[in-house]
Amino acid sequence: MIGGSAINVLIGQSGGPTSVINSSLAGVISSAIEHGFDHIYGMENGIAGLIEGRICQIDKKIYTEKNIEDKLKSEPAAILGSCRYKLPEDLSDFVYEKIFQTLEKFQISSLIYIGGNDSMDTVVKLNKYIEKNRIAWLHVIGIPKTIDNDLREMDHSPGFGSAAKYVATALNLVRTDVNIYNVKSVTFVEIMGRNAGWLAASALLSNYKKKRKTVNLLYLKEVEKTKEDILSDIKEAFKYENNLVIALSEGFMDKDGFFAKEDKKSYDQAFGHPVISGIGEKLSNFVAKELGVKSRSVELNILQRTSFLISKQDSKEAFELGYKGLEKSISQTNLVPVIKRKEKETYEYYIDFVDPLLIANKEKYIPKAWLESYRVLEDKIIAYGLPLIQGQVEEKFDKGMISFIGLDDFTKKAY
Amino acid sequence: MIGGSAINVLIGQSGGPTSVINSSLAGVISSAIEHGFDHIYGMENGIAGLIEGRICQIDKKIYTEKNIEDKLKSEPAAILGSCRYKLPEDLSDFVYEKIFQTLEKFQISSLIYIGGNDSMDTVVKLNKYIEKNRIAWLHVIGIPKTIDNDLREMDHSPGFGSAAKYVATALNLVRTDVNIYNVKSVTFVEIMGRNAGWLAASALLSNYKKKRKTVNLLYLKEVEKTKEDILSDIKEAFKYENNLVIALSEGFMDKDGFFAKEDKKSYDQAFGHPVISGIGEKLSNFVAKELGVKSRSVELNILQRTSFLISKQDSKEAFELGYKGLEKSISQTNLVPVIKRKEKETYEYYIDFVDPLLIANKEKYIPKAWLESYRVLEDKIIAYGLPLIQGQVEEKFDKGMISFIGLDDFTKKAY
Numbered sequence: 001m002i003g004g005s006a007i008n009v010l011i012g013q014s015g016g017p018t019s020v021i022n023s024s025l026a027g028v029i030s031s032a033i034e035h036g037f038d039h040i041y042g043m044e045n046g047i048a049g050l051i052e053g054r055i056c057q058i059d060k061k062i063y064t065e066k067n068i069e070d071k072l073k074s075e076p077a078a079i080l081g082s083c084r085y086k087l088p089e090d091l092s093d094f095v096y097e098k099i100f101q102t103l104e105k106f107q108i109s110s111l112i113y114i115g116g117n118d119s120m121d122t123v124v125k126l127n128k129y130i131e132k133n134r135i136a137w138l139h140v141i142g143i144p145k146t147i148d149n150d151l152r153e154m155d156h157s158p159g160f161g162s163a164a165k166y167v168a169t170a171l172n173l174v175r176t177d178v179n180i181y182n183v184k185s186v187t188f189v190e191i192m193g194r195n196a197g198w199l200a201a202s203a204l205l206s207n208y209k210k211k212r213k214t215v216n217l218l219y220l221k222e223v224e225k226t227k228e229d230i231l232s233d234i235k236e237a238f239k240y241e242n243n244l245v246i247a248l249s250e251g252f253m254d255k256d257g258f259f260a261k262e263d264k265k266s267y268d269q270a271f272g273h274p275v276i277s278g279i280g281e282k283l284s285n286f287v288a289k290e291l292g293v294k295s296r297s298v299e300l301n302i303l304q305r306t307s308f309l310i311s312k313q314d315s316k317e318a319f320e321l322g323y324k325g326l327e328k329s330i331s332q333t334n335l336v337p338v339i340k341r342k343e344k345e346t347y348e349y350y351i352d353f354v355d356p357l358l359i360a361n362k363e364k365y366i367p368k369a370w371l372e373s374y375r376v377l378e379d380k381i382i383a384y385g386l387p388l389i390q391g392q393v394e395e396k397f398d399k400g401m402i403s404f405i406g407l408d409d410f411t412k413k414a415y
Numbered sequence: 416m417i418g419g420s421a422i423n424v425l426i427g428q429s430g431g432p433t434s435v436i437n438s439s440l441a442g443v444i445s446s447a448i449e450h451g452f453d454h455i456y457g458m459e460n461g462i463a464g465l466i467e468g469r470i471c472q473i474d475k476k477i478y479t480e481k482n483i484e485d486k487l488k489s490e491p492a493a494i495l496g497s498c499r500y501k502l503p504e505d506l507s508d509f510v511y512e513k514i515f516q517t518l519e520k521f522q523i524s525s526l527i528y529i530g531g532n533d534s535m536d537t538v539v540k541l542n543k544y545i546e547k548n549r550i551a552w553l554h555v556i557g558i559p560k561t562i563d564n565d566l567r568e569m570d571h572s573p574g575f576g577s578a579a580k581y582v583a584t585a586l587n588l589v590r591t592d593v594n595i596y597n598v599k600s601v602t603f604v605e606i607m608g609r610n611a612g613w614l615a616a617s618a619l620l621s622n623y624k625k626k627r628k629t630v631n632l633l634y635l636k637e638v639e640k641t642k643e644d645i646l647s648d649i650k651e652a653f654k655y656e657n658n659l660v661i662a663l664s665e666g667f668m669d670k671d672g673f674f675a676k677e678d679k680k681s682y683d684q685a686f687g688h689p690v691i692s693g694i695g696e697k698l699s700n701f702v703a704k705e706l707g708v709k710s711r712s713v714e715l716n717i718l719q720r721t722s723f724l725i726s727k728q729d730s731k732e733a734f735e736l737g738y739k740g741l742e743k744s745i746s747q748t749n750l751v752p753v754i755k756r757k758e759k760e761t762y763e764y765y766i767d768f769v770d771p772l773l774i775a776n777k778e779k780y781i782p783k784a785w786l787e788s789y790r791v792l793e794d795k796i797i798a799y800g801l802p803l804i805q806g807q808v809e810e811k812f813d814k815g816m817i818s819f820i821g822l823d824d825f826t827k828k829a830y
Contacts, residue, residue, distance in 0.1 A: 180428075180496050205814075208816075
């Protein structure tokens, strides 16, 4: 500690939102209160806000009395605000001096950074700076999150379970809508995940133990298909079913790049810049034309991550990672708590700690063996994903609408 | 009655889905059981299915024992299947003969048709046929539904409350997502309703008693705007707020048709037929280019009507309309039960019966006086809409997903 014995924590959130980043935040805050931290601070808009000195202070009394922990557990997105900011490679850059001046000023002994693989790069760099400058008064710990489930070194990432729960349920809902007309139809449901197909594949959870499948086909970036393959898949599926539901990863592209070309064609016209319509819309137009059937595309968009549905399992794990992360920061630095799965019949997990360097800037993909066939993938995803979507966090309703608290309900400006 | 004293009901669902058409269906079935109807039949895919003789029989024992009433109340879409079929104007058309032969065969004494303004046209025509042919053994009653809230002769239409509840909540969720970055941004949220802006206007419910508005601007078909107006609205709003949320009716078009032209431009290319991208996407592209800010469009799509959220008030009213409709059909024909609002401080309603001719093929719009200003509309919509979105129907979860029953869980084929 510098200039005294204060133990203070500063928490930041970074990258894209999930339904449970605020559960991790609640885990850190509750842990800090229980471990007797003097002050609890938040960066507004992550490391970018810290650089600008935008810090708020969490009011421990209000937090406890108004049961903010419970409210944060049902609130999606990042209540502290987020950023997409990459720290410079050069550790002698002025930005580091600025950051560490602020940290000294607030006598921060623990810095907890909740984010994905880009944010873990921030954790790595801050620790490099600590090591290089032999700073003894600060520990920096990362807490993982992403709906994409593409973080390495863990069984799954917090945020994925809730997004998967939303996706699988949305497909059940779309299925009720699709079934009502007695005409041949194809409905594409476009699901987030540019590089890794985990979330799109979790659409298959909705097929669990169904006589009639909710999802008939699935297209992932990971499995190569030509436009002819797609037409023949659909024709084959029509032999058994009138109304097809096709789950589609937003990162999917046909092998020959036929659908990619369409964007370029749109470039010159419209408003003079590319009209990037989703792959779902393109496939839908293509199928309608080629097969003469009713076709539409449904994009699950940002509501996937600001979930109507929060998995209780996911929320619990996210909270614990925050809680244990803060605890670890008292004695150690440069670590990330992660969920590991025990090899058992029923789902059990434990928390382990890993080096952020193993997560930063890397991606994890669906194992090749799972992609052998649609049938294999369905079995694998159900065994893997079903335990992660169990239970529902109770939403807070106000006047008939799910509603949320604001940062100023339990913090004050500290700058 | 023909050839005996059987009292049998045949129920159909028609038009686009809502979250509570199955509540109305449950109301009819439960009422029929309580009023001692001998047999309860369903048309598969509405009148189109009836013409083809596709009839199922509801198993009263299973319905009661398995509490299907409760399950139907939490199930969106139309479990009997739907159609978009207009009966011929000419009452001597062969199709009528076919319909009435089937009705005679099943000894139907009550026909209940749940649908919107197009479906009420079916109710009108069947009653015309009854009148013309002096048929005494059959009564035909319509039950209203639509998320669009554009049916005349009623305070509001069943289905609207749940859709409005979803829209207002979705906007609260989008707002949490929008707030996280510290950069200027515009998010358009495109809401269903091609001709009437009721549902888009219900986005304003999310502003109820908020210091910081959830929705900053609203564009309806009913209020004329040029593209220049839009830019100036947004510039003005940016004076007070960094992250704008704009609710947008899918039927909105600028006064000069600038955005309509974009579709035509897209016509010749792509797959040789028009790429109809939503107005939200067009406005988003336009704003990004003209103002150089981050802009995106979120389409609430079919999940608006296959709701994650079902309003308890809406469900209750939809059930009662079905219940009372069946009751009325015992003694009368050619009527539609509707919800009327009492003129009181707090919301109270009663059920009245009207001639389907007053509803069929007509539309109801937002009153002109409400459109005087954004402020007036917000006040009016909140007073009007807030009572309709109160309470939540409990969803049924199976393995962590909201899940649904199928028609064959409580019916058998009757043809």
